[in-house]
Amino acid sequence: MQQTSPGSLLTALRADPPLVQNITNFVAMNIAANVLLAAGASPAMVHAEEEASEFAGIARALTINIGTLSAGWMKGMHSAADAANRAGKPWVLDPVAHYATNFRRQAVDALLAHRPTIIRGNASEIIALAGGTNRGQGVDSRDPVEQAQSSARILAKAHGAVVAATGEIDFVTDGERAFVIEGGSRFMPAVTALGCSLTCLVGALAAVFPTDPLVSSVAALTIFAVAGENAARQADGPGSFAWRFLDALSALDGPTLDRQARIRAA
Template identity: 55%
Template structure:
């Protein structure tokens, strides 16, 4: 499906997205999903997973502020999503900073996410390659991680999206690059985490590769629009949310290389 069609479908369907994200990202992730036209739910208790995940249109998992109870909930939610044929997105935030986090990311990856989204250092490390990541920040170029992305896509059957100055998305066969955005985007905390939540909304509306591409394009278009109005990171966030809501379906094709 064309990215424009997916944005139309997203706003028409308003899919309910089960967002298991980190404490830092909850507010901005919910606002991003709402601004784009979908419906977020920030539910994380293990006791609710069996009832709630099956009624959602998509699931997104983000390990940014990981703990044992949250990991148990995430694994259970991913299994519930698979059982009910619900698309799900994995964002393995800084999974290489500790043995515990690395094992958690590998456990979730083994459940074969529909879409895997991360920065270049996170994708390289998931594929077993050395990277230069520093916490949640990438120290590697998107280009350096493209081979790792293709290998992960082939191994796990996932669409892999790498975000950076020029985003890259592949399913192991198809690939695309997305340009645009703003240099202010990395200065707004958890904006990448929020993108993973929105990617779930897009995954609910069409094929995984097309969904990831459309979401990446939506962010780049909105980022470029906000850049022209913002005076710094604080005002950028406000203008970015407005731009997500104002983005028109036909705008998305402009940033896809």
């Protein structure tokens, strides 16, 4: 294993579990916390404006997801993002279905002003965020990840962020370097909030290796892809896939991860 391979970062995460603050949506909260626990991280769902900022000073990374946004929560998101920036901690933005309503578009614009370290979305979200025309419907992506690749590069350069466009094939770039990660399973889009959970895992890996958020993002996407592949082998449908995925995440170790990883420069 290389020192910054996905496997070594997973091993490092397990050796010193990072506390990750997640401001996520009501649908994702339980499964995202279980995904972080299975991976070995320590999740905390803390969003109230009264404490979001103070907690961001304690946590090693922050993730913000606008899935079930309301005006009250926006305050907690802004103060947490500010606090993470002040403390030099990485934070990840998940712009769920930001193209669907004015409220979401404005919320994402305001959050982008806080300069997220990493942006993670599905193809439709990344294309629309870069100003393109997408075919997203509600919260499900209908655009192939391949088409999102140029959008991701544009977005990364415009915002000085790492951008991950995930789907059947994952693509991640900092505007210069870029990687494609293969794996996963056809069951993944049929389990709600797995993408949101991946955003939280991206935060956990960024906490482990804040030096290079592109490298840490590759690790997070690879962990998801390999665990998804392993879980799918015995799953009969989305119900059995969901719990097998948590078992597979928990059973994954660093050397196995590196052996199964399918990453290539793009």
